[in-house]
Amino acid sequence: xxxxxxxILTLACAGALLAPLAAPAAAAxxxxxxxxxxxxxxxxxxxxxxxxxxxxxxxxxxxxTFVVENRPGAAGTTGAAAVSRSAPDGYRLLMAATGALAPxxxxxxxxxxxxxxxxxxALAAAPPYLLVVNADFPANSVExxxxxxxxxxxxxxxxxxxxxxxxxxxxxxxEAKTGTKLLHVPYKGVGPxxxxxxxxxxxxxxxxxxxxxxxVKAGRLKVLGVTSAARSELFPDYPTVAEAGVPGYExxxxxxLFGPAGMDPAIVDRLxxxxxxxxxxxxxxxxxxxxxxxxxxxxxxAFATFIDEDTTKWAxxxxxxxxxxx
Numbered sequence: 001x002x003x004x005x006x007x008i009l010t011l012a013c014a015g016a017l018l019a020p021l022a023a024p025a026a027a028a029x030x031x032x033x034x035x036x037x038x039x040x041x042x043x044x045x046x047x048x049x050x051x052x053x054x055x056x057x058x059x060x061x062x063x064x065t066f067v068v069e070n071r072p073g074a075a076g077t078t079g080a081a082a083v084s085r086s087a088p089d090g091y092r093l094l095m096a097a098t099g100a101l102a103p104x105x106x107x108x109x110x111x112x113x114x115x116x117x118x119x120x121x122a123l124a125a126a127p128p129y130l131l132v133v134n135a136d137f138p139a140n141s142v143e144x145x146x147x148x149x150x151x152x153x154x155x156x157x158x159x160x161x162x163x164x165x166x167x168x169x170x171x172x173x174x175e176a177k178t179g180t181k182l183l184h185v186p187y188k189g190v191g192p193x194x195x196x197x198x199x200x201x202x203x204x205x206x207x208x209x210x211x212x213x214x215x216v217k218a219g220r221l222k223v224l225g226v227t228s229a230a231r232s233e234l235f236p237d238y239p240t241v242a243e244a245g246v247p248g249y250e251x252x253x254x255x256x257l258f259g260p261a262g263m264d265p266a267i268v269d270r271l272x273x274x275x276x277x278x279x280x281x282x283x284x285x286x287x288x289x290x291x292x293x294x295x296x297x298x299x300x301x302a303f304a305t306f307i308d309e310d311t312t313k314w315a316x317x318x319x320x321x322x323x324x325x326x
Contacts (some may be wrong), residue, residue, distance in 0.1 A: 027266030030090055031064040037093045037257075040079025042072045045190070046208060046291050050124055050255050051095030053287060057278045058271070068095075074164075084117040088262035090271070093121070098166040098253045098310070114311050119263040120303040122275035126254040127293030128228035129170050129206040130213075131241055132221040137203055142224045142244035145204070149180035157183040159193035159202040163323065167193070169314050170206035170227055170251035172321055177246050197221065206251065209235070209292025227251040234292060254296075254310070256303060268300050 035058070039051040048070065055066040071079035076096065086092035131142065139145040149156045160168035163186050175182055185202050187193035194211045196202045198220045205212075206227060215221040225241035226232050229250040242249045257275060259268065278284050279295035288294060298306060 027264050027270065030264075030267050030270065031062055033091060034065040034067060035091050035093065036067055036069050037095050038069050038071055038079045038083050039095050040071055040073070040076035041097070042189070043070050046210070047076075047095055047097040047255060049287075050291070053284065054095065054124065054257065054275060054278065057284075058274055061274050061277070080118075083258065084260055086260045088119065088260040088264075090259060090263055090267040092260070093271075094118070094258040095255070096258055097255050098169065098314070115308060117261045118307075119259040119261055119268055120300055120307050121257040121259055121263075121268050122272045122300070123296055123298045123303045123306065124255045124257070124275065124279060125288050125291070125293035126252045126296045127209065127288075127291060128226045128232055128235075128252050129167065130209055130216075130223050130235070130238070130292075131170075131174075131204065131225045131227065132197065132207050132212045132216065132223055133204045134197055134200045134202075135220050135222055136200060137222070139224070140222065142239075142241055142246060145224060146178050146180060146245060149178070149182060153181040154183040156180075156204060157185050157202045159185050159187055159197050159205040161190045161193050162186050162188060164318070166251075166253045167206045167208075169317065172317050172323075173249065173251050174206070174241070174246065176317060176320070177249050208253070210290060213292075232292075233294065234289060254306075255293075256307070265300075272300050272303075 037051050037055045039048045041047050048068070052068050055068050059066040071082055073079065080094055080096060083092055083094040133139060133145065139148055145156065158171050160171065162168065163184075167190070168184065168186065171182060171184065174180070182204075185196070187196070190208060190211045193202075193205055194207055194215065197205045197207070198215050212221055212223070216223055223238050225244045226235055226238045227241055227250065229240065229242060231238070231240055240249075257271065276297045279288075279297055285295060
């Protein structure tokens with residue numbers, strides 16, 4: 001059959017009109033196959049726990065299988081880079097935390113750029129850390145800790161769960177704002193780090209509340225401050241580090257869901273709404289409270305702004321400290 005010029009133009013126009021309808025239809029059908037949620041840390045940590053809870057709930061809400069894949073390495077950047085190279089179809093997502101994305105501008109091994117290669121989907125929580133010291137350490141306040149650290153540089157050792165991890169970044173910010181020089185002792189995870197603070201092998205740590213509080217209640221650790229800008233509703237009796245002697249100090253962790261850059265905005269919006277609905281349930285609020293966190297929800301656009309400001313802050317700090325991930 002030979003088409004006339006007019007017929008060809010008619011078909012072309014019809015195709016142009018139908019094309020915009022294809023994307024919403026695809027978004028409405030999403031997901032039609034298994035979705036993989038990459039957790040760039042080992043099983044058992046806070047990011048892994050939250051990623052699995054979100055994956056399980058999305059599976060129920062969207063009627064499709066969601067599986068969690070742990071891809072640890074380089075403070076979370078290995079798994080994050082893998083997702084950044086995936087197709088932006090919504091079938092490979094990233095459950096990330098502060099350290100997985102924040103150091104990328106200075107990391108020698110990072111093969112992605114946060115702003116250019118990720119679609120922020122949903123923030124789940126932004127919990128603070130607790131500045132804790134061994135129970136036998138003479139300092140009982142942030143100000144006393146600063147005095148001791150200034151009197152003898154590097155005499156106060158602090159533990160972290162790894163170079164570039166959130167616990168390390170919080171200490172770097174503390175050093176920068178107080179003019180102190182602490183001795184960094186990195187570990188492979190929160191567990192062994194907090195164990196050595198409890199035993200007195202290391203003096204201090206900016207620790208996740210779930211890891212620190214059992215030892216605080218047992219009298220093995222002392223809390224000097226909370227790293228949020230305002231007092232935490234979960235720990236109202238503890239002063240913030242800012243009000244305890246370091247004005248302007250704030251270092252919160254965060255947990256959030258991402259996809260590769262270029263994801264259909266309709267799919268991003270749908271996932272965002274489902275995660276927000278989950279975070280409003282009593283069960284999820286209880287799980288977050290056990291992690292020392294409360295729900296912290298944002299639109300995808302607001303989350304993108306939050307991530308941009310956060311990664312810029314930590315990248316500048318790491319650059320100033322001359323730290324690169326290997």
